[in-house]
Amino acid sequence: MEIKESIIHGVIKARETNGDGSVGIKSRAGVLPVDERLESLGGEVLKLYGRLSNGYGTFGGDALIHQFPVLLESYMREDIDLKKFSDDICKLISVPMQEQWMATTTWPLFVRYENMGRDWLLIAMLKLKEGVGIDEGTMDLNDSLSFDVSNLYEAARVDLQKWQDDEQPYLSFIKRRATDADVTKYFRVAISCTEYTDARHNTEVAVQALNEYFETEGWDAGRRQVATDKLYSYCVEKKGLDQPVNMTALSAIINDQDPESFIDFVRENEFEVSEVFSPNPATYKKLMRVSRRFGSVSVSFNVSDLRNETVFYDPELQGLVIMNPPADLLAEMDRALGAQNAADD
Structure with missing residues (x-):
């Protein structure tokens, strides 16, 4: 994995609040340096994403309602940079989030990266967890905060080339168990994900x-x-x-x-x-039936017919033998052969 650029912001919300003014945005001034810390965090998030991602979708097509693909198109054309793009997406996230009573502060991490020759965009909604650390200078214990990557409930990834080629599925996401659906749905709404079951x-x-x-x-x-x-x-x-x-x-x-x-x-x-x-x-x-047409011949039969040898497959001859065909079929083949033989005479 090669990170091309990345940025993180904060979408601030206290639990058990909702309505206008319940969500604020803490915006980072510029992109993150691509260093060991970012590569470590990005690698950890992507590893977990690969294990947890379980849903696929498409972007909604109404540009007036579904703003995410419009902004993504501008970003891909380089009309806006990652800073502007991510700021606007955080605003989109904040709108449906303020209607979720139990939703809490999250830190959207945007990662544009290349992997296996493909161009990807990952958006992961990270949470912070409290812990106890140490001041290396004074050797005193202190409070510390770190990203709780193991509890990744909302994230989405776009295969950018597939999206531009309109090749499905180009959008995947994490959708946790049904009891969490109402809490996390705001994220998929914000990124204009039209969930589908193809x-x-x-x-x-x-x-x-x-x-x-x-x-x-x-x-x-x-x-x-x-x-x-x-x-x-x-x-x-x-x-x-x-x-x-x-x-x-x-x-x-x-x-x-x-x-x-x-x-x-x-x-x-x-x-x-x-x-x-x-x-x-x-x-x-199709699992229970074999059907094929080749030239003027069409064959179709149940897999059970192969198993009980009503249709017998001879691998050495590479041929099929149909056992006990109906009498009228035999008669029709006899007539067909007779007509052919008469023509040959």
């Missing part, structure tokens, strides 16, 4: 992750079949109940001997799938 994208990535997980774990064909069936049944169940798929719950279903193994694999390999998402029937039904 059912097809998320279901496809979940299936892809599972297949790669099989390879990593070295599972045999039988165990893969069982796990795939579990994924399919879970999606069908959740769709029927009009409930979302939960990746953590799915992980426990996939591997009940090591319940967190699959979700850890997903996070460590940064698969772009939301923690919860609506399952897409057209995608998960």
Whole structure:
């Protein structure tokens, strides 16, 4: 990770206050020096973000309502610098924050950085924690403040190139458990995040992750079949109940001997799938069906037909044999061959 520039401000608010005047802004005069302290803090925040980020979204398209992407565009065009951009974003944050009774002072950290050849913008809402330190000169104990990075409840990251190319998903964020939703929603409102559940994208990535997980774990064909069936049944169940798929719950279903193994694999390999998402029937039904068209031939059958050898696959011949086809199909093929033979005569 290479930090290009960074800045931090304070959005000041006491707990159990709201309304006009309940939020103030403490603005830093200029960007932060890119030194060991910043690199250490930025690295720690990004490491935690990679583990906690679980939601994807897009920016709202109404420029009159959704100001964040308008300001971001100005920043990317270099019409405004990071100082101006971040000051304006803090003002946007302060407006919905003043309606949140339990929201408290936060320190928005803005980090523009490059990683793996890509350009990113991270905004993390940091909290301070009190502690006891020492004065190295007098050796007296004193009160100290430090960032409580471990409790990161609000943060968002933009893949700037994807956003400019309108390639989804370009915006990810941390969305903590449901009981915190009302407290942290103001941040997503401020950055114009239109939360969405792209059912097809998320279901496809979940299936892809599972297949790669099989390879990593070295599972045999039988165990893969069982796990795939579990994924399919879970999606069908959740769709029927009009409930979302939960990746953590799915992980426990996939591997009940090591319940967190699959979700850890997903996070460590940064698969772009939301923690919860609506399952897409057209995608998960493909798990139980084989369909392909090649030339003038079209084949389609259930995976169960392969397993019970109603459709037999011969890997040596690289051919399919369909067992016990209906009599009328056989008759039609006989007629077709007879007509062909007659033409050859």
